[in-house]
Amino acid sequence: MYQSKWRIFTNHTILILGALFMIMPVWIAFASSTHTREFIFQNGLQFWPGGHMIENYGAILFDPAATKGRVTALEMLFNSMVLGLGFAIGKVIISMMAAYAIVYFRFKLAVPLFWVIFSTLLLPLEVRIVPSYEVVANLGLLNSYTGLILPLIASATGTFFFRQFYRSVPDELLEAARLDGAGPVRFFIDILVPLSVTMIAAIFIIMFVVGWNQYLWPLLMTTDDQLYTIVIGIKQVYNSLYEGGQIPQFPKAFALTIMATIPPVLVVVIFQRMFIKGLVETEK
Amino acid sequence: MATVTLNQAEKTYPNGYKAIHGIDLAIKDGEFTVLVGPSGCGKSTLLRMIAGLESISAGEISIDDKVVNKVAPADRDIAMVFQNYALYPHMNNFDNMAYGLRNRGYSKTDIESKVREAARILQLEDHLERKPRQLSGGQRQRVAMGRAIVRQPKVFLFDEPLSNLDAKLRVDMRLEIKNLQQRLGITSVYVTHDQVEAMTLADRLIVMNGGVAEQIGTPIDIYEKPATKFVAGFIGSPAMNFLTAKVSDDCKHVIVGDGVMLDIDHDVAGGQAVTAGIRPEHLSLANNGDGHINAVVRMVESLGAETLVYLDFGSGADNVTLRLQGTHQFTKNDALSLTVQADKIHLFDIETGKRI
Amino acid sequence: MKRVQFEHSAVPYLFVAPQILIISIFFLWPAAQAVYQSFLLEDAFGMSSQFVWFRNFEDVLSSASWSRSAIFTVIFSVAVAVISITISLFLAVRADEVIRGAKSYRTLLMWGYAVAPPVAGLLGNMMFNPLMGDLYKAFNSFGFEFNHIQNANDAAFVVILIAVWKQVSVNFIFFLSGLQGIPKSVQEAATLDCKSAERRFWTITFPLLAPTTFFLLVINLTYAFFETFGIIDVSTKGAPGGATATLVYKVYVDGFIGADLGGSSAQSVLLMIMVSILTVFQFRFIERKVHY
Numbered sequence: 001m002y003q004s005k006w007r008i009f010t011n012h013t014i015l016i017l018g019a020l021f022m023i024m025p026v027w028i029a030f031a032s033s034t035h036t037r038e039f040i041f042q043n044g045l046q047f048w049p050g051g052h053m054i055e056n057y058g059a060i061l062f063d064p065a066a067t068k069g070r071v072t073a074l075e076m077l078f079n080s081m082v083l084g085l086g087f088a089i090g091k092v093i094i095s096m097m098a099a100y101a102i103v104y105f106r107f108k109l110a111v112p113l114f115w116v117i118f119s120t121l122l123l124p125l126e127v128r129i130v131p132s133y134e135v136v137a138n139l140g141l142l143n144s145y146t147g148l149i150l151p152l153i154a155s156a157t158g159t160f161f162f163r164q165f166y167r168s169v170p171d172e173l174l175e176a177a178r179l180d181g182a183g184p185v186r187f188f189i190d191i192l193v194p195l196s197v198t199m200i201a202a203i204f205i206i207m208f209v210v211g212w213n214q215y216l217w218p219l220l221m222t223t224d225d226q227l228y229t230i231v232i233g234i235k236q237v238y239n240s241l242y243e244g245g246q247i248p249q250f251p252k253a254f255a256l257t258i259m260a261t262i263p264p265v266l267v268v269v270i271f272q273r274m275f276i277k278g279l280v281e282t283e284k
Numbered sequence: 285m286a287t288v289t290l291n292q293a294e295k296t297y298p299n300g301y302k303a304i305h306g307i308d309l310a311i312k313d314g315e316f317t318v319l320v321g322p323s324g325c326g327k328s329t330l331l332r333m334i335a336g337l338e339s340i341s342a343g344e345i346s347i348d349d350k351v352v353n354k355v356a357p358a359d360r361d362i363a364m365v366f367q368n369y370a371l372y373p374h375m376n377n378f379d380n381m382a383y384g385l386r387n388r389g390y391s392k393t394d395i396e397s398k399v400r401e402a403a404r405i406l407q408l409e410d411h412l413e414r415k416p417r418q419l420s421g422g423q424r425q426r427v428a429m430g431r432a433i434v435r436q437p438k439v440f441l442f443d444e445p446l447s448n449l450d451a452k453l454r455v456d457m458r459l460e461i462k463n464l465q466q467r468l469g470i471t472s473v474y475v476t477h478d479q480v481e482a483m484t485l486a487d488r489l490i491v492m493n494g495g496v497a498e499q500i501g502t503p504i505d506i507y508e509k510p511a512t513k514f515v516a517g518f519i520g521s522p523a524m525n526f527l528t529a530k531v532s533d534d535c536k537h538v539i540v541g542d543g544v545m546l547d548i549d550h551d552v553a554g555g556q557a558v559t560a561g562i563r564p565e566h567l568s569l570a571n572n573g574d575g576h577i578n579a580v581v582r583m584v585e586s587l588g589a590e591t592l593v594y595l596d597f598g599s600g601a602d603n604v605t606l607r608l609q610g611t612h613q614f615t616k617n618d619a620l621s622l623t624v625q626a627d628k629i630h631l632f633d634i635e636t637g638k639r640i
Numbered sequence: 641m642k643r644v645q646f647e648h649s650a651v652p653y654l655f656v657a658p659q660i661l662i663i664s665i666f667f668l669w670p671a672a673q674a675v676y677q678s679f680l681l682e683d684a685f686g687m688s689s690q691f692v693w694f695r696n697f698e699d700v701l702s703s704a705s706w707s708r709s710a711i712f713t714v715i716f717s718v719a720v721a722v723i724s725i726t727i728s729l730f731l732a733v734r735a736d737e738v739i740r741g742a743k744s745y746r747t748l749l750m751w752g753y754a755v756a757p758p759v760a761g762l763l764g765n766m767m768f769n770p771l772m773g774d775l776y777k778a779f780n781s782f783g784f785e786f787n788h789i790q791n792a793n794d795a796a797f798v799v800i801l802i803a804v805w806k807q808v809s810v811n812f813i814f815f816l817s818g819l820q821g822i823p824k825s826v827q828e829a830a831t832l833d834c835k836s837a838e839r840r841f842w843t844i845t846f847p848l849l850a851p852t853t854f855f856l857l858v859i860n861l862t863y864a865f866f867e868t869f870g871i872i873d874v875s876t877k878g879a880p881g882g883a884t885a886t887l888v889y890k891v892y893v894d895g896f897i898g899a900d901l902g903g904s905s906a907q908s909v910l911l912m913i914m915v916s917i918l919t920v921f922q923f924r925f926i927e928r929k930v931h932y
Contacts, residue, residue, distance in 0.1 A: 022809070098655065119667075126866055128908060129892060153659075209753065216873075272746075280814065358835035383843070384834070387835070387839060
């Protein structure tokens, strides 16, 4: 395609500026996290990295005191991983099955159940937060992984995604399978699921990121800091930054921030193609 | 009206692939030139280089004696008809045709009259308010041509415009295009992989293969005197028969198949191995069965107006096509006696494929 | 709807059961509670409740803080949607055109989705920190008296900026995908018909992107409404004085922190009505009708 030299130049300039706009805050946080707190306190945010990266990161990863609590960043990363994976796995399995039931079967409750699932789009978690908390508390699930993950799965997004995908699968496949003697469960396991692998991967990645990045819900229902995810950990550290009259632990706080961000960003960047495919398909 | 000249034009892609190797071409004013060749031969690339949609790596392209290598496509005063029409889906047909004129600052009345005139020529007057998606393939192609015509450019470029149409429509549109071009007299460059289209439309033909122009000439010239084995095999349908042959010691015959001797009149050395080419329509049944070729029928295809007979006359000549007028009742394993005139035998160098 | 389906089987019930079960316990029941509580008023000690019909709703709708929150939410959502769509469209068009480094640019611009809202809020807070934030210093050095702790407009600016920063990636991905859906030959034909790239964009590309743009508008509004809780909670916390509290944030503040169950439940119900309208709108005009 023909492009004038000027156009090519402005294109690159704009794109570089855009990339810088996105990266700057994260880079500054990272650079600042590699200095001592005295240095940051005196000189403000830093653009160039300092020499204390191992020291700072090591401290928060392994020393509970560094995060003003009883839990290390390593443990928090573990919690985040559990939440992310648990949420993604749970979501994928449950919505796949529900979508299969709705698309491939003619049964009495199909329509009403579909609308029940649809209704979850109308009242996002933030808006029903108080009663949700009460329900979980009543079930004794506060401060547990189950209580952390299960309520988040109660939404329609994954189901709609698979529903759309299943509707695009050719009918002939089912007909051929039936002639081959496959019943509904057989068909699902032997044919539909293998066919859905790329879709499953795409949605898994998105859900992992969503789970990892959960904020409000873990904030409310985990008071036991052993259960803190790294995202929550950041908040706690920031809250206590100015306590005790000491020089604020900015570098360590920034280090936590970086550690909370790297895993999901890496996942999204490495699996870019799948992620984008999942995103574009979900919302369409 | 303009001339288009290519001077050692080359195209190499960033990954190193050389798509066009040094092509020289001089298209006269008002001439209809066709670039023809198999997929991947570079014909579309060359066309797009003339348009400015692909940059040129070396050499020069000139329109009306002005070098346009660095000129933007919109400034070259050319118009193009794309294979899949490339109409603007969100505009109606009138606006599709008017768009180029609007951008060039023509007055409203000017635009109105030019578009209506083009619509009249192409019989699109009733469809101007509609959108492209409401039209059939053939109609869309006409809108695409209308878009090109209204600009009255110096050069028309066509990139396989008929490939997406069904067979009957292709034949009709082919004639329309030819008529249109003759009427308007605008220099045209047309790309196709269909050699029938090429032969019928072209004032001059360029047969391309692997980024190289194997032959440039009028259709008849190319048909009668193909410069290479490739051109010989590409032009003409059914394709020319190629037989492995050896020149006899006295240089007056070639030996094909099982010792079949054919008279030749070429300048060759005795004993030389060559490829002999004979077009299916140049083989004929011998009177009284005294022809030099004894062939065995393997298969017959009756097309009504003509018959294609697939024959075998020995090794290196076991897949020969014969084309006869009318209907003939041959069956498998029938023996036929054939002749061919010496001046209808083409000889090609076995290694280079060049005409001898 | 599939034309071939299984019938007479217990399988669908089994397959759909887990999701329905979870939804019932963790969605339907709390949602019902929220609606129920919106009709109740607790006494000062939280000991007993009274059924007060729509009084909570009246109180909420007439309260100044709710109105301010609602206005802010609208302004915030529209600003975030318009600004981030504009920026990402601008970037996507260029990203679609470049040949060298196309993949790298895409990678550098698409990862914003993976950043948690609270992390985004933190980064913003950091950049605007009065002690050491670069942007804080930068703005003040240009003679603006920038104080987002006390000045409501400045605070709004910060929150909008953060939300835009995060959302640019998502919009970018969709626009890029939309641009790649425009046939190359149509773009080439436009190159022949129109020399100016600007003009080509507005007359050809932008109209063809209209469906994507429209769709993103709805998505962005929804995002600004509901997914910015983390950003606000970690940056301005709705300060100064509730000026940057979106309606969602206010539900949390009033309900969880202020323990005003009736009031915050009423707000929840109102929000639910608003979401329903947005969702219906989205499905009706963007996806074809949601038919079973």
